[in-house]
Amino acid sequence: MSDPFDLPDLAVRTQGGAVVAANDEFFAGKENLIRPEPPQARDDFGARGKEYDGWETRRRRAPGSDWAVVRLGMPGIVHGVVVDTAFFLGNYPTSASLEGASVEGHPPAAALADAAWVPLLPLSPLAGGTENRFAVEPGPRVTHVRLTIHPDGGVARLRVHGEVVPDPRLLDAGPCDLAALENGGVVSGVSNAFYGSPHQLLGRGVARSMGEGWENARRRDDGNDWVEVALACEGTVTLAELDTSWFLGNAPGEASLTGTTADGREVELLARTPLQPDTRHRFVLPGDAGVTRVRMDVFPDGGMARLRLWGRPTEAGRAALRRRWEETAP
Numbered sequence: 001m002s003d004p005f006d007l008p009d010l011a012v013r014t015q016g017g018a019v020v021a022a023n024d025e026f027f028a029g030k031e032n033l034i035r036p037e038p039p040q041a042r043d044d045f046g047a048r049g050k051e052y053d054g055w056e057t058r059r060r061r062a063p064g065s066d067w068a069v070v071r072l073g074m075p076g077i078v079h080g081v082v083v084d085t086a087f088f089l090g091n092y093p094t095s096a097s098l099e100g101a102s103v104e105g106h107p108p109a110a111a112l113a114d115a116a117w118v119p120l121l122p123l124s125p126l127a128g129g130t131e132n133r134f135a136v137e138p139g140p141r142v143t144h145v146r147l148t149i150h151p152d153g154g155v156a157r158l159r160v161h162g163e164v165v166p167d168p169r170l171l172d173a174g175p176c177d178l179a180a181l182e183n184g185g186v187v188s189g190v191s192n193a194f195y196g197s198p199h200q201l202l203g204r205g206v207a208r209s210m211g212e213g214w215e216n217a218r219r220r221d222d223g224n225d226w227v228e229v230a231l232a233c234e235g236t237v238t239l240a241e242l243d244t245s246w247f248l249g250n251a252p253g254e255a256s257l258t259g260t261t262a263d264g265r266e267v268e269l270l271a272r273t274p275l276q277p278d279t280r281h282r283f284v285l286p287g288d289a290g291v292t293r294v295r296m297d298v299f300p301d302g303g304m305a306r307l308r309l310w311g312r313p314t315e316a317g318r319a320a321l322r323r324r325w326e327e328t329a330p
Contacts, residue, residue, distance in 0.1 A: 004079035004080030004135050004136070004161050004162075005080045005082070005133060005159075005161050006161075007079055007080065007161040007162055007163060007186075008074065008161065008162070008164065008181050008186065008199050009159045009160060009161055010072045010073065010074045010075070010076050010078070010160045010161070010162045010164065011034050011070050011072050011073065011145065011158060011159065011160040012034055012036050012073065012159070013031075013034045013035055013036055013073075014036045014073075014203060014204060014205075014212075015073035015074050015181060015182060015203060015204055016073025016074065016182065016204060017034045017070060017071065017072055017073035017074075018031075018034070018070070018071045018073075019031050019033050019034060019055075019068055019069070019070050019071075020069050020070070020071050020109040020112070020144075021068070021069040021109040021112065022055065022057075022066070022067065022068040022069070023057075023066055023067055023068075024057040024058060024066050024152075025055060025056070025057065025068075026048065026056070026057055026058040027048055027049055027050075027051075027052065027056035027057065027058065027154070028051065028052045028053075028054055028055055028056035028154060029055065030055045030068045032053055032054050032055055032156070032157075033054065033055045033068060033070065033147075033155065033156075033157060033158045034070060034157070034158060035053075035157065038086070038157075039053040039054055039084060039086040039087060039156035039157055040053045041053075041087050042087075052087060052088065052154055052156070053086075053087065053156060054084075054086070054087070054088065054154050054155055054156035054157065055068060055154065055155050055156075056088070056091065056153065056154030056155075057149070057152045057153065057154070058152065059152060060151045060152040063151075064151065065148050065149060065150045065151055065152070066093075066148070066149050066151075066152050066153075067146055067147060067148040067149070068146070068147050068158075069109065069112055069144060069145070069146045069147075070144065070145050070146075070147065070158065070160070071143065071144050072142065072143055072144060072145065072160065073182065073204075074164045074181060074182045075102070075141055075142065075143040075164070075165060075166075075167075076141055076142070076162045076163050076164040076165045077138050077139065077140070077141050077142075077162050077163045077165060077328060078098075078100060078120050078136045078138070078139070078142065078145070078160055078161070078162040079135070079136055079138055079161055079162045079163060080133065080134065080135050080136055080159075080160075080161040080162070081098055081120070081121050081133075081134045081136055081158075081159065081160055081161070082131055082132065082133050082134075082157070082158070082159035082161070083096050083126060083132045083134070083147070083155055083158060084130070084131045084132065084155065084156045084157040084158070084159070085126055085127065085128050085129055085130055085132065085154070085155055085156060086129060086130075086131070086156040086157070087129060087156060088128055088129065088153065088154040088155065088156060089128045089129050090128070091153050091154050092126060092127075092128035092129070092153050092154060092155070093126055093149035093150055093151070093152065093153040093154075093155065094125065094126060094150060094151070094153075095123050095124055095125050095126055095149075095150045096121070096123070096124060096126055096132075096147060096148060096149045096150065096155070097119070097121055097122055097123045097124065097147075097148045097150070098119075098120045098121035098136075098145055098146065098147055098148070098160075099117040099118060099119055099120060099145065099146045099148070100117065100118055100120045100139070100140075100142030100144065100145050100146075101115035101116055101117045101118070101142060101143065101144045101145075101146070101330075102116075102140060102141055102142050102143050102144075102329070102330045103115050103143050103144060112144060115144065116330065117146060118139065118140065118142075118330065120136050120139065120142075120145065121134050121136055123150065136162075138163075140328055140329060140330040141165040141328040141329070141330070142330075145158075145160055163186070164181060164182065164183070164184045164185075164186070165184065165324060165325065165328050166182070166183045166184040166232055166321065167325065168318065168321035168322050168324075168325050170183075171183055171184075171232060171233070171313055171321060172313060172318055172321075174312075175238070175239075175310050175311060175312055176232075176310065176311070176312070177308050177309060177310055178231040178232050178233070178235045178237060178309050178310070178311050178313075179201075179202050179229045179231060179232075179294065179307055179308060179309040180202055180204075180232070180308070181199065181202040181203060181204075182204060183232040184231075184232035184233070184321075185202050185229055185230065185231055185232050185309075186199075186202075186229070186230050187199055187201070187202065187227060187228070187229055187230075188228050188229065188230040188293060189226075189227070189228040189295075190214075190226070190227045190228070191216065191224075191225045191226045191227070192216035192217055192219075192225050192301075193214060193215075193216065194215070194216055194217035195215035195216065195217070195303065196210075196211065196212075196213050196214050196215040196303065197214065198214040198227045200212055200213055200214055200305075201213065201214045201227065201229075201304060201305075201306055201307040202229065202306075202307065203306070206243075206245065206305070206306070207243070207245055207246055207305035207306060209246055210246040210247060210250075210303065210305075212246075212305065213245075213246065213247065213303050213304055213305035213306065214227060214303060214304055215247070215250065215302070215303030215304075216298075216301050216302070216303070217301070218301060219300050219301040223300070224297055224298060224299045224300045224301065225252075225297075225298050225300070225301045225302075226295055226296060226297045226298065227295070227296050227307075228293055228294070228295040228296075229293065229294050229295075229296075229307065229309070230292065230293050231291065231292055231293065231294065231309065232313075232317075232321070233292075233313050233314075233317030233318070233320050233321050234262055234290045234291065234292045234313065234314045234316050234317035234320065235290060235291070235311045235312055235313045235314055235317050236287040236288070236289065236290055236291075236311045236312055236314060237259065237269060237285055237287060237291065237294065237309045237310065237311040238284065238285050238286075238287035238310060238311050238312075239282065239283070239284055239285065239308075239309075239310040239311070240257055240269065240270055240282070240283045240285055240307075240308065240309055240310070241280060241281065241282050241283075241306065241307070241308035241309075241310070242255055242275065242281045242283070242296070242304060242307060243279075243280045243281070243304065243305045243306040243307070243308070244275055244276065244277055244278060244279050244280075244281070244302075244303070244304055244305060245278055245279070245280060245305045245306075246278060246305055247277055247278060247302065247303040247304065247305065248277045248278050249277070250302050250303050251275060251276070251277040251278070251279075251302050251303065251304070252275050252298035252299060252300075252301065252302035252303075252304065253274065253275065253299055253300065253302070254272050254273060254274050254275060254298070254299040255270075255272070255273060255275055255296060255297060255298045255299065255304075256268075256270055256271060256272040256273065256296070256297045256299075257269040257270035257285075257294055257295070257296055257297075258294070258295045258297070259289065259291030259293065259294050259295075260291055260292060260293040260294075260295070261289060261290065261291055261292065262290070262292050262316065267289045267291065269285050269286075269291070269294065270283055270285060272297075272299065287311060290314040290316070290317065294309055
């Protein structure tokens, strides 16, 4: 996927992101910035004025600018930024910039002021009521980003699209989900994603509705739909979870899993198997071959809430994780 905005949102709340600090949130709370759903129009007025689905600061009466710090749910390399000013028309910032920092551990918000912040997006003009999209030149991996708006105003959502770079120590501590977004798994191909993004298959936790899974359009030919996942690293997959929760009249009838090895060979992980609606299916796999990609075929079509591929990195996979971690250090 060459479009940076097709990459996962590293900051979204449902993947563990959090807005940990802001210098001002007089009219609307900073936490709204990373809500997963699109911003909504609000017609209500509160004690402090009209309510907005976003982050909004007061009118600035002195030189300066406002800022908010987001701890990424999935640390990684930023490739694209969306500063969405939806419904902010007479009160949006004229411009914005973004910086990133890589911080070890779980520091308190006050300690982030002394972090080594590096520029990701230079001061760039914004339009009101618009998804302002900016491609970002890839740099070092970051764990936090700081959005600065000039001079003040409101932003509905901040999206930070990028490539996850997992800490190899976490993946090597025991069996892990090699497909999970937070571990560095990513959707590398899909036949159809009409109703729901395939990235949601690899998200955290359980789906809370059918809208939090992957769903394709109804197929009207003799083929079938599929999604391919590039694993966090080469690994042996020993347990697969194919979760059709919430999919009642639109779950696939059957599914299979095929792995691809580092040298391009295809290996069968799970033969074509019947599925049930609204069910968390778990399958023990042989785990006798290291694979770098896994393709799930669904027959003939239908939706799925989550795909989990539990296993362990191979020696080659561990080495690749360590190299990537070292190469992307700030």
